[in-house]
Amino acid sequence: MTGRVFGIGVGPGDPELITVKAARLLDACSVVAYPATEDGASMARSIAAPYVAANKIELPINIPIATGRFPDAAIYAAAADRIGAHLHDSHDVAVLCEGDPFFYGSFMYLYGLLAESGHVVEVVPGVSSLMACAAMLGHPLAAKNEVMTVVPAPLPTDALRQRLSSTDAAAIIKLGRHFARVRDVLDELGLAERARYIQHATMQEQKSLPLRAVEPDKVPYFSMILTHRQGVAGQ
Ligand SMILES: C[S@@+](CC[C@H](N)C(=O)[O-])C[C@H]1O[C@@H](n2cnc3c(N)ncnc32)[C@H](O)[C@@H]1O
Incomplete structure (x- = not known):
């Protein structure tokens, strides 16, 4: 019998925010795969650390961030092959994913490849x-009939302006080097004063700041801006 694959959302950072189901499956699976940088650092693996026993077979999926190509089909195809080999050996495989796997998570590419190959993927x-x-922040995201939009910061400036001007609330993700451009658009739309930056x-090391206090060249990958037309939802 071949093994099964579990794409496991490990939450945003605090290991206590891992679900009971995720912890149980991490205990049960003999192989644990996770995305990592070229030097081996992995946020998903470090979040899950308290739940990964020393006897697991570990499978880092090294994803170079310098190539500028995303997603890198060849890397995911090779990772799917490596995972497939363990499945054929009847191992169950847990694939870790920061946050939720299907919310901008890299696991979705593996999901497609593994499911297409006939593997059981959950x-x-x-x-x-x-x-x-x-x-x-202690700020509700959206209430009643308000529209909330998730806006990736790498979008072209015109698209940012259009999305942010036509929604009640927004989460602007993947900020990094795009912070200053996003801040300028929010300024232009009169939304900057009420927006909050969180890293x-x-x-x-969590922190939140008003936009004017953020140093644009020090914005890390794990950061976002939350905005609401009224400042906070439900008011
Ligand atoms: C590729 S998306 C992955 C989202 C993830 N799957 C989730 O469910 O949260 C990565 C973006 O999520 C946001 N993010 C993830 N974790 C975060 C954290 N702990 N604090 C702030 N932003 C975070 C950042 O905007 C980051 O650039």
């Missing part, structure tokens, strides 16, 4: 960074 939802950031939510 997704275990995780606490997403949006929910973590709202909870950290590393639920991690030890």
Whole structure:
């Protein structure tokens, strides 16, 4: 009998935000795969650390961030082959994913490849960074019939302007080097004063700042901006 694959959302950072189901499956699976940078650092693996026993077979999926190509089909195809070999050996495989696997998570590419090859693949939802950031701020995201939009910061400036001007609330993700451009659009739309910037939510080094206090060249990958036309939903 071949093994099964579980795409496991490990939540936004705090290991206590891993679900009971995710913890149980991490204990049960003999192989644990996870995305990692070229030097081996993996946020998903470090979040899940308290739940990964020393006897697991570990399978880092090294994803170079410098190539500028995303997603890199060859890397995911090779990772799917490596996972497939363990499945044929009857191992169950847990694939870790920061936050939720199907919310901008890299696991979706593996999901497609593994399911197409006839493997049994199950997704275990995780606490997403949006929910973590709202909870950290103590600001509800959206209420009643308000429209909330998730806006990736790498979008062209015109698209950012259009999306942000036509929604009640927004989460602007993948900020990094795009922070200053996003801040300028929010300024132009009169939304900057009410927006909040959050980095590393639920991690030890978490912090939130008004936009004017953020140093654009120090914005890390794990950061986002939450905005609401009224400042906070439900008011
Ligand atoms: C590729 S998306 C993955 C989202 C993830 N699957 C989730 O459910 O939260 C990565 C983006 O999510 C946001 N993010 C993830 N974790 C975060 C955290 N702990 N604090 C702030 N933003 C975070 C950042 O905007 C980051 O660039």
